[in-house]
Amino acid sequence: MTEIPVSAPAPVPADTEGQARSFWAKAWQRLRKNSLAMGSLVYLCLMVLACTFGPMLVPNSYDKIFQGYTRVPASLSAYPRPEMIGPAIEAAAGRARLDLVDWAQTGDRVTAHLQSTRGVDPRAARYFDRSDMLENSTLDPTSQTEAVLTARIERHHFLFGTDATGRDLLARTLIAGRISLSIGFLAGLVAMVIGVLYGAISGFAGGRVDQIMMRIVDVLYSLPFIFFVIMLVVFFGRNFLLMFVAVGAVLWLDMARIVRGQTLSLRRREFVAAAEALGVSWFQILFRHIVPNLLGPVIVFMTLLVPNVIILESFLSYLGFGVQEPMSSWGILIAQGARAMPSAIWMLIFPSLFLTSTLFALNFLGDGLRDALDPRDA
Structure with a gap:
């Protein structure tokens, strides 16, 4: 009786996609x-x-209030803009009961000439420091009724306004x-x-x-x-x-x-x-x-x-x-x-x-x- 050879089954290649997974x-x-x-x-x-x-x-x-920057639009550049500096100095001078004569900007430094008929107190510089646009403000009296303000512009970025x-x-x-x-x-x-x-x-x-x-x-x-x-x-x-x-x-x-x-x-x-x-x-x-x-x-x-x-x-x-x-x-x-x-x-x-x-x-x-x-x- 002739025996029929039986070949071993070919190995099934491993299929990673067919492996049991959860x-x-x-x-x-x-x-x-x-x-x-x-x-x-x-x-x-x-x-x-x-x-x-x-x-x-x-x-x-998120909770800091900038009183000088209410409803300013979104911008990639830093604030304040040049047209905002003059009104900020004038507003601070008004709170200090001083009159603004003129002002000039050189880089980030600002100088302004102020006067008052009642005299100038150097301690009035704190009114300018309270502004969101000015810092390190100093008042140097040149006479009893006049003084020179020196301050540095404080830059702020408001990307979303x-x-x-x-x-x-x-x-x-x-x-x-x-x-x-x-x-x-x-x-x-x-x-x-x-x-x-x-x-x-x-x-x-x-x-x-x-x-x-x-x-x-x-x-x-x-x-x-x-x-x-x-x-x-x-x-x-x-x-x-x-x-x-x-x-x-x-x-x-x-x-x-x-x-x-x-x-x-x-x-x-x-x-x-x-x-x-x-x-x-x-x-x-x-x-x-x-x-x-x-x-x-x-x-x-x-x-x-x-x-x-x-x-x-x-x-x-x-x-x-x-x-x-x-x-x-x-x-x-x-x-x-x-x-x-x-x-x-x-x-x-x-x-x-x-x-x-x-x-x-x-x-x-x-x-x-x-x-x-x-x-x-x-």
Whole structure:
């Protein structure tokens, strides 16, 4: 009997794409292929870094008031401009009860001739030092009624201009971004955690438990939002952490409804029935099978929560329950810029650009995460 030789099977070449990977590794690989989502992620990271460390790097503090630079337009060159120096010297001389005869500029040095019929006191130089444009001022009397002022021009850069009170808009936009982003992300995260847990348990339990939990949501929906915030202010006082509690404790209701609807549809799927047949506990089914399949719509809705939180924060700050001066937020800056739009358009443009670009990036990243976390592509 002839034996038929059996050749050994050829080795299968290693395929890195076909190796077993976790759900998160596959999602990250799909997300990296989405250039728009990755670009948005990089932009958001840069925005967070700029708002976190930018206020410490800009030349002017966000709460410093420059009385001589109210509503000056954005400029790459340093202030003061030549036409601003004369009026500043004349205004300081008026406060010192001196009359300006003439003045001259040589580089960053300014000399001016002053006179007064009541005599010149050298201590009046402090009135010129208080100006935002002059420093190291000295008064040298040449006679009983005349003196020579010598001062150095103090240069300031206002890349975004200044607001109605003379504060650097660049510093205020960055510090406002720190407030808006922290409130948006943290309050949105609180709403997401509470909403996902509440909605998933309600939808998976079903029956009477589901009915009771949803009626509680309906009761909370009936409470006016502003009444809830006022009640929190009365009991806990006005502070920054109140924003997270107030906003996060209200926005989770929408998240809970969305998660409950998705859970009701997932609990009828075959993989849930198979897990129940194998004796897997309800806790493992809920957090190992149900919740990971909810991440797509949850992440997308999370990207919509952040701008909603920013708008709510602006509304509360306008009523006096939110961020207080000298702190600010993008919503407050936009409201101030809208009131000053005819005469100071830059006060509206720069905060609006920061806010709208961040919202666009959040939406693009949310779409990319939705596609990457879609379990049908796993």
